Amino acid sequence: xxxxxxxxxxxxxxxxxxxxxxxMAIIVGYSFMTRGVYxxxxxxxxxxxxxxxxxxxxxxxxxxxxxxxxxATALCLLIAFPLALFIARAEEKRKNIYLYLVILPxxxxxxxxxxxxxxxxRDSGLINSVLLSLHVIQKPLPLLYNETAVVVGLVYGYLxxxxxxxxxxxxxxxxxxxxxxxxxxxxxxxxxxxVVLPLCAPGMRAAGVLVFIPCLGAYxxxxxxxxxxxxxxGNLIQNQFTTARDWPFGAAISLAxxxxxxxxxxxxxxRDGEEAL
Amino acid sequence: METALALRALEKSxxxxxxxxxxxxxxxKGCFYSLLGPSGCGKTTILRMIGGFGEPDAGEIVLNGKRLxxxxxYERPVTTVFQxxxxxxxxxxxxxxxxxxxxxxxxxxxxxxxxxxxxELVGLQEKAGRMPANLSGGEKQRTALARxxxxxxxxxxxxxxxxxxxxxxxxxxRIELKQLQKQLGITFLFITHDQEEALxxxxxxxxxxxxxxxxxxxxxxxxxxxxxxxxAGFLGAVNWIDGIGVRPEATRISRATPGNGARTVDAQVETxxxxxxxxxxxxxxxxxxxxxxxxxxxxxxxxxxxxxxxxWHAADELPVRE
Numbered sequence: 001x002x003x004x005x006x007x008x009x010x011x012x013x014x015x016x017x018x019x020x021x022x023x024m025a026i027i028v029g030y031s032f033m034t035r036g037v038y039x040x041x042x043x044x045x046x047x048x049x050x051x052x053x054x055x056x057x058x059x060x061x062x063x064x065x066x067x068x069x070x071x072a073t074a075l076c077l078l079i080a081f082p083l084a085l086f087i088a089r090a091e092e093k094r095k096n097i098y099l100y101l102v103i104l105p106x107x108x109x110x111x112x113x114x115x116x117x118x119x120x121x122r123d124s125g126l127i128n129s130v131l132l133s134l135h136v137i138q139k140p141l142p143l144l145y146n147e148t149a150v151v152v153g154l155v156y157g158y159l160x161x162x163x164x165x166x167x168x169x170x171x172x173x174x175x176x177x178x179x180x181x182x183x184x185x186x187x188x189x190x191x192x193x194x195v196v197l198p199l200c201a202p203g204m205r206a207a208g209v210l211v212f213i214p215c216l217g218a219y220x221x222x223x224x225x226x227x228x229x230x231x232x233x234g235n236l237i238q239n240q241f242t243t244a245r246d247w248p249f250g251a252a253i254s255l256a257x258x259x260x261x262x263x264x265x266x267x268x269x270x271r272d273g274e275e276a277l
Numbered sequence: 278m279e280t281a282l283a284l285r286a287l288e289k290s291x292x293x294x295x296x297x298x299x300x301x302x303x304x305x306k307g308c309f310y311s312l313l314g315p316s317g318c319g320k321t322t323i324l325r326m327i328g329g330f331g332e333p334d335a336g337e338i339v340l341n342g343k344r345l346x347x348x349x350x351y352e353r354p355v356t357t358v359f360q361x362x363x364x365x366x367x368x369x370x371x372x373x374x375x376x377x378x379x380x381x382x383x384x385x386x387x388x389x390x391x392x393x394x395x396x397e398l399v400g401l402q403e404k405a406g407r408m409p410a411n412l413s414g415g416e417k418q419r420t421a422l423a424r425x426x427x428x429x430x431x432x433x434x435x436x437x438x439x440x441x442x443x444x445x446x447x448x449x450x451r452i453e454l455k456q457l458q459k460q461l462g463i464t465f466l467f468i469t470h471d472q473e474e475a476l477x478x479x480x481x482x483x484x485x486x487x488x489x490x491x492x493x494x495x496x497x498x499x500x501x502x503x504x505x506x507x508x509a510g511f512l513g514a515v516n517w518i519d520g521i522g523v524r525p526e527a528t529r530i531s532r533a534t535p536g537n538g539a540r541t542v543d544a545q546v547e548t549x550x551x552x553x554x555x556x557x558x559x560x561x562x563x564x565x566x567x568x569x570x571x572x573x574x575x576x577x578x579x580x581x582x583x584x585x586x587x588x589w590h591a592a593d594e595l596p597v598r599e
Binding site: 176177179180199 | 357376380381
């Protein structure tokens with residue numbers, strides 16, 4: 001029995017060690033080394049990379065990343081909740097069609113979809129062209145290459161990650177509870193506020209985590225839709241490994257970001273644990 | 278007696294299947310009224326339409342002179358005790374009970390005393406702070422009852438509220454429920470498929486079958502003088518002998534020829550089952566019909582194969598024929 005279990009676990013254990021733990025160890029090692037002249041790393045060992053994290057310049061980028069990720073997460077939850085509620089309460093036959101539509105964007109690459117947003121938002125893009133031809137506006141709106149465009153892109157990209165956990169939470173909810181609330185005098189809005197929302201708090205937290213974490217590490221969306229002007233931590237890390245050729249500092253930022261995410265997750269898990277009691 | 282609820286020619290179909298087929302009835306004020314019938318007879322659909330969870334295709338629902346058709350559930354002066362209780366899992370027993378009062382805009386200062394009085398009434402003072410997950414089946418049932426009663430509805434709708442309880446508890450809760458209804462004087466509309474429950478609780482019973490009402494009457498009336506063969510069979514066991522219906526407890530057996538005035542057929546004992554308070558003796562008549570008689574301990578014991586006379590008084594014959 002134990003041998004069988006070891007056999008079954010072997011592939012995932014090997015996968016984790018080779019593709020996750022080993023690279024992690026390398027990153028940790030790099031973060032304590034000195035940058036090479038043409039990239040890469042050399043000696044001596046140092047903690048300077050971590051000291052540099054406290055430069056106010058990077059604080060601004062971290063703060064911007066947190067604000068934009070929080071905003072994108074809040075918007076995702078705001079949009080996903082009614083959508084998930086609608087799907088959960090739809091006819092059985094239709095539910096699968098709606099869920100299929102929610103995950104349909106995953107059929108094409110994220111890069112292609114982000115480019116599609118550029119075509120929508122740019123000065124000669126679809127939105128501006130339509131508004132111009134209808135004479136609603138006289139000159140193109142600056143829709144692309146700003147923080148709003150980045151948040152829009154993030155919300156678009158990670159919305160399905162919010163819809164699915166909320167849906168599964170709402171789907172499991174006893175429909176009688178909604179009737180009981182109405183029966184006791186609650187309007188539909190009060191039922192949502194007093195019964196549905198409190199009961200889908202676990203789904204909300206799961207959805208929030210699933211959206212917030214990838215948002216915080218995003219680099220493609222701010223790069224393409226932000227036009228390099230409003231960069232986030234993801235872009236900063238990418239720059240260190242590419243143009244700046246400062247691998248040790250890039251490694252240190254990566255680990256700092258990971259530590260931050262872990263602290264947030266642990267705080268959330270602890271809350272869930274307390275509620276379970 | 279003054280009418281609380283009046284249903285007039287109520288109809289409801291689900292995908293061309295007529296579930297409720299022209300139901301008209303009057304529930305008197307303060308009455309414990311039961312809708313009794315097998316599952317799928319339409320009784321739950323009627324309850325849901327009164328509560329506002331589904332509109333009738335035709336007909337009227339009138340409560341104390343006010344037409345309820347088209348009103349939202351939260352606009353109707355009725356509350357429901359759901360079969361699954363549907364207690365809010367994120368609220369304590371006391372918060373569950375307070376829910377309706379809060380939604381109805383009751384002043385916060387008035388809510389606590391009302392909730393406490395209701396907790397006391399159903400004997401849950403000690404459990405006020407418990408979450409539903411930590412309440413027993415009986416406690417959940419009483420919380421659901423208290424939650425529905427605390428808003429002082431004009432009528433309480435009960436959807437098989439005892440069916441989730443174990444049999445021993447069910448009998449006890451039944452007595453409590455009846456006492457509570459008499460004490461509060463609130464009109465109860467009780468849905469059940471359990472004839473014993475309906476007989477023991479109700480002031481009046483409407484027996485339903487296939488979306489129609491078969492008979493309305495007091496428990497005694499529908500049990501002793503069923504209007505249809507369906508009612509006779511649904512309310513209890515019936516021996517059908519040459520088309521005549523006799524209940525087992527009115528059926529006698531003896532070895533000696535019975536006296537004058539008795540209707541009698543010859544039979545042979547097949548089995549005798551001891552039920553604790555009595556025996557059920559199953560016999561087969563010479564015509565090949567199975568007849569069950571309820572026999573007390575004091576009667577002479579019967580053995581399998583005994584040749585006996587099955588007899589009954591004409592007065593005990595049910596007024597319906599097979």
